[in-house]
Amino acid sequence: MIDLANPTQIKALLARHGFHFSKALGQNFLVNPSVCPRMASQCGAEEAAGVLEIGPGIGVLTAELSRHAKKVVALELDSRLLPVLTETLADRPNVTVLQADAMEVDLAALLAREFDGPVAVCANLPYYITSPLLMRLLESHLPITAVTVMVQKEAATRICAAPGSRDGGAISLAVRYYAEPHVLFAVSAGSFLPSPKVDSSVIRLDLHAAPPVTVQDEALLFRVIKAAFAQRRKTLLNALSAGLGLPKAQISAALRAVGVAENLRGERLLLEDFAHLADALAAPSIEA
Incomplete structure (x- = not known):
């Protein structure tokens, strides 16, 4: 043996x-x-x-x-x-x-x-x-x-x-x-x-039996998370604009809508924050 x-x-x-x-x-x-x-x-x-x-x-x-x-x-x-x-x-x-x-x-x-x-x-x-x-x-x-x-x-x-x-x-x-x-x-x-x-x-x-957060577009949620950490020393406004290819005005409006400061970095946000942010970016009223 x-x-x-x-x-x-x-x-x-x-x-x-x-x-x-x-x-x-x-x-x-x-x-x-x-x-x-x-x-x-x-x-x-x-x-x-x-x-x-x-x-x-x-x-x-x-x-x-x-x-x-x-x-x-x-x-x-x-x-x-x-x-x-x-x-x-x-x-x-x-x-x-x-x-x-x-x-x-x-x-x-x-x-x-x-x-x-x-x-x-x-x-x-x-x-x-x-x-x-x-x-x-x-x-x-x-x-x-x-x-x-x-x-x-x-x-x-x-x-x-x-x-x-x-x-x-x-x-x-x-x-x-x-x-x-x-x-x-x-x-x-x-x-x-x-x-x-x-x-x-x-x-x-x-x-989990089910995700701990609900989100309209799961794929968008993960795109937002990835963009926030792709250049983690950048503020959310700059990182998301660069990572998602969206105008800063649109990102700024979405951040305001969910009560997140533009100058925060992605590491400060919880999963729930990212879910709310993804939903805000998916909302027609936030589109550029």
């Missing part, structure tokens, strides 16, 4: 299969024996119909998830890892490994085919794909109860930033439209093989 927390045994396993780490895929495998049990126990596996894992690597987290979940479906992009996973998960009958790109696969069809109800998502994500993959999971309106992921510590701070705080950004507000974010615990760089240059954090996003 391979000890998946033992770097020497992991290196021997990978060498046996002729595997070499890919920097392009951001591959860093967890070897800290305390991390994966905590992720698996806190991801909501027991309350869901199963768990969708993205990027199982050599199966360290997958094995722990299988102890808590009725079924685990793991999506692995790198075909070189499939024989490795066949070996490491041989004694896990409730695990299905599929070669697929989580950014390309039809997730709705996959979840409907593999599970008989809402699922929890759990993943140790490569840093380069964190934001786009999280937003794909959230925006697709999938039957997901929670998303628990390990991300770069700095990204975790930004994603889970309190509303109206300086740490916040467009991703913070976009996430809060769909879910309630929480930082669960920190993970040191030494927990991985090979070790990355930065520490990580595990976060959990509990999806």
